[in-house]
Amino acid sequence: MHVRLVIADCQVDYAGRLSAHLPMAKRLIIVKADGSVSVHADDRAYKPLNWMSAPCRLTITEPDADSAELGVTQLWEVRSREGDTLQIRLGEVHLDSDHTFGVDPGLQKDGVEAHLQTLLAEHPSTFGDGWQLVKREYYTPIGPVDLLLRDHNGGHVAVEVKRRGEIDGVEQLTRYLDLMNRDPQLAPVQGVFAAQQIKPQAATLAADRGISCRVIDYDLLRGMDNADERLF
Amino acid sequence: MHVRLVIADCQVDYAGRLSAHLPMAKRLIIVKADGSVSVHADDRAYKPLNWMSAPCRLTITEPDADSAELGVTQLWEVRSREGDTLQIRLGEVHLDSDHTFGVDPGLQKDGVEAHLQTLLAEHPSTFGDGWQLVKREYYTPIGPVDLLLRDHNGGHVAVEVKRRGEIDGVEQLTRYLDLMNRDPQLAPVQGVFAAQQIKPQAATLAADRGISCRVIDYDLLRGMDNADERLF
DNA sequence: GTGTACATATCGCAT
DNA sequence: ATGCGATGTGTACAC
Numbered sequence: 001m002h003v004r005l006v007i008a009d010c011q012v013d014y015a016g017r018l019s020a021h022l023p024m025a026k027r028l029i030i031v032k033a034d035g036s037v038s039v040h041a042d043d044r045a046y047k048p049l050n051w052m053s054a055p056c057r058l059t060i061t062e063p064d065a066d067s068a069e070l071g072v073t074q075l076w077e078v079r080s081r082e083g084d085t086l087q088i089r090l091g092e093v094h095l096d097s098d099h100t101f102g103v104d105p106g107l108q109k110d111g112v113e114a115h116l117q118t119l120l121a122e123h124p125s126t127f128g129d130g131w132q133l134v135k136r137e138y139y140t141p142i143g144p145v146d147l148l149l150r151d152h153n154g155g156h157v158a159v160e161v162k163r164r165g166e167i168d169g170v171e172q173l174t175r176y177l178d179l180m181n182r183d184p185q186l187a188p189v190q191g192v193f194a195a196q197q198i199k200p201q202a203a204t205l206a207a208d209r210g211i212s213c214r215v216i217d218y219d220l221l222r223g224m225d226n227a228d229e230r231l232f
Numbered sequence: 233m234h235v236r237l238v239i240a241d242c243q244v245d246y247a248g249r250l251s252a253h254l255p256m257a258k259r260l261i262i263v264k265a266d267g268s269v270s271v272h273a274d275d276r277a278y279k280p281l282n283w284m285s286a287p288c289r290l291t292i293t294e295p296d297a298d299s300a301e302l303g304v305t306q307l308w309e310v311r312s313r314e315g316d317t318l319q320i321r322l323g324e325v326h327l328d329s330d331h332t333f334g335v336d337p338g339l340q341k342d343g344v345e346a347h348l349q350t351l352l353a354e355h356p357s358t359f360g361d362g363w364q365l366v367k368r369e370y371y372t373p374i375g376p377v378d379l380l381l382r383d384h385n386g387g388h389v390a391v392e393v394k395r396r397g398e399i400d401g402v403e404q405l406t407r408y409l410d411l412m413n414r415d416p417q418l419a420p421v422q423g424v425f426a427a428q429q430i431k432p433q434a435a436t437l438a439a440d441r442g443i444s445c446r447v448i449d450y451d452l453l454r455g456m457d458n459a460d461e462r463l464f
Numbered sequence: 465g466t467g468t469a470c471a472t473a474t475c476g477c478a479t
Numbered sequence: 480a481t482g483c484g485a486t487g488t489g490t491a492c493a494c
Contacts, residue, residue, distance in 0.1 A: 003239075003272075003274045005239075005327075007237075007329075014487075017486095018487055019341070019342045020342070020487080022336075022338075022340075023337040025333070026331075026333045027333065028235055028262075030260075030272075032274050032276075032277070033274035034277070036275075036276075036278065040235075040262075040264075042264050042266070042333040043268075044266070044474090045264070045286060045474080046268070046278060046285075047278070047475080049339050051277060051487085054275070054277060084487075095329060097237075097239075097327060099239050099258075099327065101274040102258060104259070104273040104275075107252055107281050107282070108253045108254075109252045113471090114470090139494085142433075143468050143469070144468080144493080163249075168400065168403075171400075172469080175403075246472075276489090277489080278489095279473095279489070284472090285472090285474085346485090371478090375482085376484085399467090404484080433468095
């Protein structure tokens with residue numbers, strides 16, 4: 001269990017879902033404890049130029065005489081189970097450093113769509129007075145509807161929740177509505193597209209499909225949630 | 233222009249599109265020449281636990297007396313233009329290494345969808361005898377159709393090309409067809425969904441929409457292309 | 465294992 | 480800048 005950092009001149013060839021080639025240049029190579037290998041340039045945030053995800057196997061060999069003559073010092077071959085290969089020819093090595101980490105305590109996240117969905121499930125009145133939750137993650141054969149509600153008249157409403165409301169969210173909800181409206185137990189089902197922010201094109205498409213849009217104030221909703229907790 | 237590698241015990245807090253917290257543990261921190269910062273554990277291939285993409289600004293300060301007492305040696309704050317912040321509190325530093333890279337010659341790719349599209353544009357007879365190319369990347373107000381063809385009867389055909397044919401590709405083509413069929417210059421327009429592999433659910437949806445599916449043999453097509461070249 | 469949706473998605477291109 | 484589509488997307492979760 002360790003992380004190996006290598007900075008070296010290297011030439012890289014990937015063959016798998018596509019073919020890619022990197023000419024010889026100085027780069028950073030990271031080998032992680034899970035076996036994954038990534039080759040980084042000095043830009044592009046965290047995205048490597050080339051990589052192999054775990055599970056995979058790294059084999060390091062000596063270069064043949066011809067390659068050695070041309071300055072190749074090590075030959076790395078990384079191979080995945082599916083047969084994808086990443087070949088790295090190392091030239092001059094500027095750093096080769098090995099480090100052992102402990103088990104990472106892991107990441108704590110907040111504010112993602114799941115939380116938004118939870119809050120809205122707990123406060124269906126956000127959508128209208130007297131509206132009630134039927135089911136979170138209501139399963140249809142083509143995927144889960146985020147929220148199934150009943151409005152003040154008892155009519156079904158399918159809600160699609162997004163952080164940012166874009167066109168494919170509307171498409172998604174449209175597919176669900178088409179399907180649900182064929183079910184006599186549910187029909188007629190209205191659609192509501194709920195998001196912290198809704199792009200104009202998504203709003204236009206929603207309107208065209210008879211779907212109503214709701215912009216959600218996440219902080220306000222979280223505030224309501226806290227207020228509720230204080231009452232108990 | 234340099235890459236800085238730090239291995240250190242650190243505690244991380246991110247506030248931006250979401251909030252996230254990492255308890256103190258030994259990790260790898262990479263600062264790239266573009267200013268981007270990423271914090272890695274020893275697993276998850278190339279994805280960091282936390283990061284900040286360029287453009288952003290890194291400020292390093294001394295910890296206050298209280299923090300220093302608790303073992304904090306450096307306080308890093310990374311701030312983006314949008315106000316997202318990444319705070320890193322460093323404890324013991326195990327490695328701090330700085331390296332200058334040259335300009336990377338860059339990645340050469342082959343085999344992606346673009347190539348598939350090019351090959352199909354050059355060989356419209358793949359779809360049927362006598363079929364001809366009208367336009368690659370035919371622009372509609374809602375996006376470009378990959379290929380616009382005419383079949384042996386002169387009727388228009390819109391082709392959506394994918395490496396892997398999934399449900400959203402069918403949705404995309406459906407939107408284009410709806411729009412194009414409102415244009416009396418083009419209507420009636422048939423739809424063809426072409427991919428190296430088509431998922432059953434996508435095929436079902438396509439059939440339901442009256443769109444025909446074509447599974448493309450990339451190697452065969454590339455072979456045809458090479459054969460053509462040899463003729464000249 | 466397949467299917468589906470989410471992601472601080474990232475990235476590139478075209479308008 | 481914004482919209483839109485592709486990605487060797489990766490990842491989690493339900494069936």
